[in-house]
Amino acid sequence: MSSKGRMTVPIEAGMDYDLMKDILERWGADAVRNSDGTDLPDQLQEMKMKVYSTYFPTRNDQLWAHEHPDQRQQMYIMTPHTTAVEESLQIELMKGYYREQLEVDYDHDPKRWWEVINRTTGEIVDPESWSVDPITGIVTLHQVNRFHTYTVTFLVWQIWDQTQMYNHITNQWGDKPHEIPYDARHSPTWAHITEYMKDWLEANKHVDVVRFTTFFYHFTIIFNELAKEKYVDWFGYSTTVSPLALEQFEAEYGYRMRPEYLVDQGYHNTPFRNPSKQYRDWMQFQHKFVCKQSRELVDITHQAGREAIMFLGDNWIGTEPYGDLFPSIGLDAVVGSVGNGATLRMISDIPGVKYTEGRFLPYFFPDVFYEGGNPTAEAIDNWVKARRAILRKPVDRIGYGGYLSLAASFPDFITCVEQISDEFRTLYERMNGTKAYTPKFKVAVLNSWGKLRSWQTTMVAHSLWYKKIYTYLGMLESLSGLAVDVEFISFDDVLESGIPEDIGVILNAGDAGTAWSGDDYWANEAIIACLKQFVYNGGGFIGIGEPSAFMHQGRFFQMSDVLGVDKEIGYTLSYTKYDQENTSDHFIMGGQAKPIDCGEKVEFIRSVSEQTQIIQMQRGDIAVAANSFGKGRSVYIAGIPYSPANSRLLLRSIYWAASAENEMSTWYCDNVETECAVYLETGWGIVINNSQDPQRTKLYKNTESYIEVELKPGGHEWFRVDSLTK
Template identity: 55%
Template sequence: MKKSTGRVTLPSQQNFLQETKELMERWGADAIRDSDGTKLDDEIKQLDAKIYTTYFVARNHNDFAKQHLEEMQQLYLMSQFYTATETTLEIPFLKGYFEEQIEPDYMHDPKVWWEVIDRSTGEVVSPDHWQVNEEKNSVIIKQVLPWHEYTVSFLAYMKWDPTQMYNHITNDWGDTPHDIPFDVRQPHSNKYVKEYLQQWLKENPDTDVVRFTTFFYHFTLIFNDLGKEKFVDWFGYGASVSVAALEAFAKEKGYRLRPEDIVDKGYYNSTFRVPSQAYLDYIDFIQQFVAKEVKELVDIVHDHNKEAMMFLGDNWIGTEPYGNYFSSIGMDAVVGSVGDGTTLRIIADIPGVKYTEGRFLPYFFPDTFYEGNDPVIEANENWLTARRALMRKPLDRIGYGGYLSLAYQFPKFVDYVEKVTDEFREIYNNIHGTKPYIGLKVAVLNAWGKLRTWQTHIVAHGKWYKKAYSYQGVLEALSGSAVDVAFISFDDVIDNGVPDDVDIIINAGDAGTAFSGGERWKDARLTSILREWVYQGGGFVGIGEPTAYHQEGRYFQLANVLGVDKELGFSLSTNKYFIEVTENHFIAEDVVAFDFGESMEHIYALNEATEIIEYSNGGVHLASSTFGKGRGVYIAGLPYSHENTRLLLRALYYAAHKEGEMKKWFASNVHCEVHAYPEIKKYAIINNSTETQITDVYDGTGNKRQVTLEASEIVWEDYS
């Protein structure tokens, strides 16, 4: 049988022509790209392949940047907390920061743009009471209150691009110059980026796709004084701040931002924080500006008959693909790093582009490709978790990045990627453009709504914070399940109610976070709408600390819907008699052993009507409750696993009163799944594990049969 080809992008580098040709053939690649730190030579550019060229808009232009250092990008940072022991306090505000990355902005008056705060009271210290010592990079505060804590919020210049810094340090690039990022909001920089792009396009006729990596403002990535990551927020807008931006914001929005609106007590408005209105206004302001400026660059690329591709990472701030302005840009494609099913869906679901592409892991860097390590292990795990999501919404292309010469030294890895690329094309050719079978419509309710579709916090380089354990686990489980998923905000519900087609609402996360909702649950309009919706037949699934905000004798504000609440220590004098477990419950039918992760403690049933499904160590961890015609389900935690994916699926069907529909297209073995495509009369049975599995398969017509699947196997079947 003729080998399938296409839809794969291969990284290459100079002096690697013959090996590139070999891997192009083996992996069926039809596009070649460079990477940060590599270049393509002329011979490689003449191969029969589409050529992607990495293009940096606001970095990697040091000749220009050094002439206009006053236009370097800026950001607000906060000092460490310092305790006053006398009436005068000196704060060395740069302590703990990497001085190769940042330097204080003394060009603009600190008395106007900086802020000193008494963190014991939250009061702003008058500028009359502090002075800056520029030689020592410190702030001296007079008339402080002894034993109060103080911080300095200061404006700084960012003199080294964070991604290049990370790659520089990781790959030991020695005396390679540090890329200086500059701000396109500034006049010289704005003019330069457009003129340079015009000239660059003329000088690079072999480029077919301009791979913008990315545009203007990097996500917040600050290093400490050891050159290690100090603070990372993939969604952080901190590096888009400048005096010019703040002045333009005040003119457009009618009020002025404080430094505190950005530094946010040192939390920097991380994704976990319930966003303030000021911060949401700032995000909207930056997105409008970035979309307008990026469209001009994309138009220039199109004028030269080339495609414009955006990398979903690095300097992507302001180009959020689920925001209100992205569609106006006219981007041809988006490419992003795929770490799991959730990150695949972030890319694959993006509307308004001609095609999407996923860069699979591992990256061909020496932190993975070194003697004694087996990169196949990471690649296999990455592919299997992402493949579940691919079966629901396929990417148009896949690829890899880094130094191809490193990967070439690992023959087992080369063999494995050959299998992956063939399997990807098989999946794509079967299901592209078709709608998969959907059993339920699920709405994930949080403070961000559609802006953060499939997005939690996405810590750089694939790490997960335990704080997002349950929420990330929920999204990962949903990413490859036969359900339709929408993301709605609290404001969406208050303004428009629950969408008519929604069967289930999920609210998951730790108390006080943007995912759970925090103080948004104070709003009686929100709780009333949701109670009525469930009462009329809707389903509500709460995970972790859903609807959590302590007021008026409730911690879970929808406790009456969920049938449980959390003991905070205030009602210990009230006996909790309800501990009887409901045996053989539908939700727990496939469970061998419960895993609630970090879980929640001190959850108790409100009354005897609550169905307690799991009770241990003096607390309820899984329960259900009837509320009018609807149902609520509570789960104490949901780290991602095949078992917990099944548990969640059963909880969704139970809450929706649709238990009888779950086995329409279904695999009894939790390590296997069935994906059906009614439009083309095909279905796929997949083994998500690395071991042989035996499963009963329900084929959508009421028939059941037993199937044996080899490790990681997909079996395609036709039906009539």
């Protein structure tokens, strides 16, 4: 099959035009874009493609930046914890920071805007008792408690845009000037941003689609003195800080935003922390600002007859695609990088835009496209992971990035992407805007962030692997492609409005003490009573890792009566343990050929009741268990790194917890390496092979009707729903 459209390809001047045209045609491209360091070719008009161009609202006029240093972006950073060993203490402000990225702000009175804290006691040090020397950049605490530990939180100017810095250093751009980001919150800067944009649109008539990359504030990237990455928080609001913003915040919210509320003991409000009220307020304060100003730029774009799309990344802070104000920006689309199924859903589920676009991997960069490299394998892996998520909720377009000329010398790769783009278009067409079959009940992921961090739970840097989190990311990755409707709800949602009627199963997954598990929300009796009642009345509760963990009144897992298990943290070793597998053939283990791989998290889980169904033990501890509570049910899984097998465990756990195991065979593949999606409204169904081996599976319409399907490695087979007759 050959088809066309829904495909954006990076092109470049200087590449063989016929070769380029051939690839564009084979891939069915209908839009082109430039990339960092490439120009669009002259033949644009002849090509009759939509043309995308990146746009950087807060750094594309460096003249402005240099002429208005007081309107550069800022940040609060904190020195390392420093222990006093004498009666006074000197702390070097920029120690461990990269002086080409950040510069101490002495312009705003340090005594007013900075904060020195005794980290042994938690007390603020009286500003009268410390001083700062702008020449040396050293703060001297004149009177300290010996062997107490201190930090200084101070304002800096950002003197290098974080994305440009990263690309500059990574690609060794040499003496190319550093771009400085300016702050849209300053009225003169804002006026300039809007005027500059109008001029740019006028000057770039060939551009059809303005790809905002992105708006005003970059996620937090801080480099160290060796110009290497020191701190990366894809969700961090550090760059939104300025005395102006702090003053406006105080005027609006009626209290002073302490530096400590932002640097947060050096944790900088990582999303792994339960968010403080102050930080939530700050986020909302910036969300309002960013959405309002973005709306103006989008309006200008529309007035110029162009589309406005937003890149999900870089300067996306404050847009909050799942925040309440995001739709008010009025964007046509969001485009984002697709690392796997979860990141695809993070894009495709965004409300309030006309369409979404996924930029697939690999990037056409020399790190993958080198002689002897295998970009095709990466493309297939990326596609197979994304495909199962697309079947649940598709992006509307796909695309790639980088240097097409590099990709052109890998014919296998060109063919592979041709197949992927055809497969995508067929998929999209046969879905035709309808939703695949899912059971009636919904699944809710419960944590401290809820909807705002939809498909973003337990994530650190965008889709990178971390030993500490892969065990949990597997839950998200599994859910991204499972045939269930997923919502993200917060403990505050539960407090405010209880548990929505249509929720059948609640998932709580994370390490103790984190926002993903819930930390001290689990000491809130209203939350506990509400959740227990939900299960008692027939709901399902699935806990992964350290669900409901908060040491309180004799229990660590506050839902231990529901889960049937608790974690041994050392206080109950005197209780003799008789735990052994007593339910090895449990429904949730259907189709599993091997024991579940629980990743990092199998440790010291014990049963709290003889009723607990112990499904899998590992080195003496419970890894998988199930329980019932009233009319409801629960499943405990110690950890769930992503694999097709673990994904299936989760699906069956969901059905079982929802007491819906009788419906399990409704559109179901018995081979765990395979999945199906069925579009009853279009009459199409598809079976996919998530593995790189050939597979055979039974595809069930129900317990009585099935067909056998053979699948190639990573392959798929379409079928007509009415071909299964019973």
